[in-house]
Amino acid sequence: MEHLGQVLVEFERGLERLRSAVSSDPSLGDTLFSATETWTNLLTYKLVPHLAGEGCLVVAVTGGTNTGKSTIFNCLAGAAISPVTPTAAATRHPILAGNRSRAEQSLQAKLVPEFKPLPLKRPESALYDGPTDDTIYVAVADGLPDRLVLLDTPDIDSIEHRNWTVAEHIQAAGDVLVAVVTAEKYKDERVVEFFRRAHRSGRIILPVLNKANPQQKYAVARKQLDEFCEELELDGPRYVVPHDYSLATNFAGPVSELGNEGDLRTYLESLDVPSIKHRVLRQTIAHFATHAGNFLEQARALGQSLLSVQTEFEQRGKDYSRRYEPIPGAAVGGLFHTFVQSKRGPVRKVIGAASTTLYRVATTVAKSLVSAFVRRATLEPPEPSQTDAELRALHKQKVAAIVHDLATSYVESSRNLREPAAHLVRKGIISLKAEEAAAEVVREAVSSEVLSESFQTHAQQVLEVWWHDHKGKRRVMEALDALLAVTPTAIAAPLSFYSGGIGVTEAIAVAGPFVEQFVARIVEYQFGDAMFDFLSPWRLEQQQKLEHGLLEHITAPCLECLRDHVEVLTGPITQELMQCLHECQNAYRKY
């Protein structure tokens, strides 16, 4: 039970953390926390104060008119707190007595939240009608232990008459009811019925026969108490207060147990608070657990729906990056020549090192590669040949267009989203500095054409495999390379020999300025299908650079607010709350 109290305290703290975390967006906070007041109040004002720490037992002194309730209450409190008068129905409002901290709690409407608390400044106040029907007066009784607060109450008959709800609340407030009866009143059907109901709801009833005749060891009182207990099926201790006591000297005296040494106050302090609390609060805890469970489920579902928007937006950023078709420049084309060169015999290597034509040709080779690749992937016609600088300008344009399309698609989607996702995304879109963000993406995605090490390794492997598998074709490459190394005009002879006729016509046509196109076409033709494998990773690397830029500079800012709330609603705060609730249900079932 102490564990249950602790779990509830943690739940309450977690709930406050959740509340303050979602409060950065008031409309989301309102949606989530609307209609939670009843069970959250129950948690804060009833369950936590009663169950945290040792727990606190509320002992209500109840009974018929003028039976001596206020007298017994003062005896238990050890001080003349509640006015005792000979007038019937004198006590008009309940009075709560507790140590300083319990009194303070009560004044904050914790402990007995059913009532409106006021400090008891003058004891007589309780004898007159207070500002509202449900006023309770709170007094400090330093002698009371922390686990015990006492409640003096108006008599059963008149409260039921005056205000039915207040009567209900008085019944509900006490965990233990001290039933003060007298010889005249103990059979009163109304009184008996009141205690019967309380007993059924799990409350402990302790009968005190007041104004009793002590003769023959309280023989008469004993008989009357037996009858009363039988009627209510009570089997606990019974107490008596003699009619001949003197108020002036004995008001603080013990309320003795009949036939035993014990007294009521000692017995109250010995009670097993947790198990009584559990019995009494059983329904309250169950009510709380059901509603808290529904609430957490709702928070989780909301978090999931926001998360699905987040996932979809991020996926879209990724998809848009795949629209990017970069064209490789000189660096990629150069890889061929480096490779073919590496396969040369020693003599040609010397010649090759001196070749300047090589670099010039590289861009055209790469262009040719990609045009074949693009035709293959998209069936588009090849693009006209360009320099590296022109390529970069073209890439910047392409990337800027993709950024624009993505941002536009986010704006459009935000109109179709449901609340609260819609306004959370809108907030992000408004805060997006579109121009700057686009410039950042372009800068990141279109960087210098330095080939990554992994791509170079990959290219080397593809070429090796190809080289190994295509003995005939590679001779063309070798010849081509040799030819580039020497001079364009020397093309015709070796080529017609190695290519087995293919490209002979071109060879004849090729001279001087046409050498670049010629080489590119030969490479494209010879390399064939290997091109796709060769180029794919490079292309993917470029797209991933763009993806990273898009996600960081466009998607993330648009989703910033939404993501914060996904984190709150699906992250550790709600998970801890679910864990607490789970433990609370387990602890509750154990009793």
Ligand SMILES: Nc1nc2c(ncn2[C@@H]2O[C@H](COP(=O)(O)OP(=O)(O)OP(=O)(O)O)[C@@H](O)[C@H]2O)c(=O)[nH]1
């Ligand atoms: N002789 C005698 N008088 C008692 C005893 N207990 C209470 N009284 C008197 O009975 C009267 C009513 O006592 P209270 O303690 O005010 O009774 P109550 O039940 O609080 O009364 P209400 O608040 O009016 O319902 C007072 O005059 C008390 O002095 C007792 O054991 N013996």
Ligand SMILES: [Mg+2]
């Ligand atoms: Mg009274």
